[in-house]
Amino acid sequence: MKIDILTIFPDMFTGPLTESLIGKARDKKILDIAIHDIRSFATDKHHSVDDKPFGGGPGMVMKVEPLYRALSSVGAMRKKNRPYVVYLSPQGRQLGHALATEIASRKHVVLVCGHYEGIDERAERWFDEEVSIGDYVLTGGELPAMVLIDVIARFIPGVVKERASVEQDSFYNGLLDYPHYTRPAVFKGMKVPPVLLSGNHAQMDVWRTEQSHERTRRRRPDLLKGIQQKKKRTKRRIK
Ligand code: 58G
Numbered sequence: 339m340k341i342d343i344l345t346i347f348p349d350m351f352t353g354p355l356t357e358s359l360i361g362k363a364r365d366k367k368i369l370d371i372a373i374h375d376i377r378s379f380a381t382d383k384h385h386s387v388d389d390k391p392f393g394g395g396p397g398m399v400m401k402v403e404p405l406y407r408a409l410s411s412v413g414a415m416r417k418k419n420r421p422y423v424v425y426l427s428p429q430g431r432q433l434g435h436a437l438a439t440e441i442a443s444r445k446h447v448v449l450v451c452g453h454y455e456g457i458d459e460r461a462e463r464w465f466d467e468e469v470s471i472g473d474y475v476l477t478g479g480e481l482p483a484m485v486l487i488d489v490i491a492r493f494i495p496g497v498v499k500e501r502a503s504v505e506q507d508s509f510y511n512g513l514l515d516y517p518h519y520t521r522p523a524v525f526k527g528m529k530v531p532p533v534l535l536s537g538n539h540a541q542m543d544v545w546r547t548e549q550s551h552e553r554t555r556r557r558r559p560d561l562l563k564g565i566q567q568k569k570k571r572t573k574r575r576i577k
Pocket of ligand 1: 427428429453454455456457469470472473474475476477478479482
């Protein structure tokens with residue numbers, strides 16, 4: 339998968355995209371991530387990327403010309419083989435498991451990071467989708483872009499070593515994760531649930547499934563409603 343990031347703060351990406359699993363996936367060429375400085379596409383002598391809003395009001399607005407040129411440079415303006423262009427914005431469709439798998443299925447994605455009060459509205463036509471990571475406003479789209487890259491990277495085969503690890507995670511099956519434990523078996527009197535030390539794998543599976551359901555019922559009952567509806571729909575289809 340190829341990801342092009344358009345930003346006016348390219349340095350913000352170095353840590354999160356060079357360390358850990360994402361860094362390894364880039365080394366292995368599973369993930370091809372390129373970061374582009376929108377400022378380098380400005381043609382005026384001050385390389386300006388923002389300007390005062392028409393009609394007045396507080397703050398600055400990101401200009402369309404440098405962004406247009408940056409988008410052109412990554413192939414977003416061509417007719418054939420256009421990448422999927424995503425603008426990170428609080429007005430977008432809220433990111434979740436479903437949206438993440440959809441974006442992860444694309445071959446080439448362009449992430450546009452805004453700043454200040456946002457981008458000149460005339461840029462909207464160049465975006466295939468606006469994505470929000472939650473109902474809050476941030477100073478820029480860079481952190482949301484990194485969150486999006488991290489969540490989609492986990493769905494690309496080879497990024498997370500074990501497929502089972504991805505498939506067992508919360509939200510894959512619509513349930514919260516079961517509790518995890520590692521050595522020592524007793525720490526300051528706190529014991530690991532005996533079933534996990536029993537060696538009976540069938541029993542352990544039952545226990546974990548029970549824990550997942552119980553946790554989901556207590557903490558996220560809204561998720562269980564979703565599963566019940568899904569079950570009802572497939573039942574109807576079978577009839
Ligand atoms: C209002 C405010 C509209 C994404 C700011 C547009 C981006 C939150 C999210 C903006 C973001 C999110 C300018 C700064 C987008 C622009 C950017 N804030 N919830 N801020 O995903």
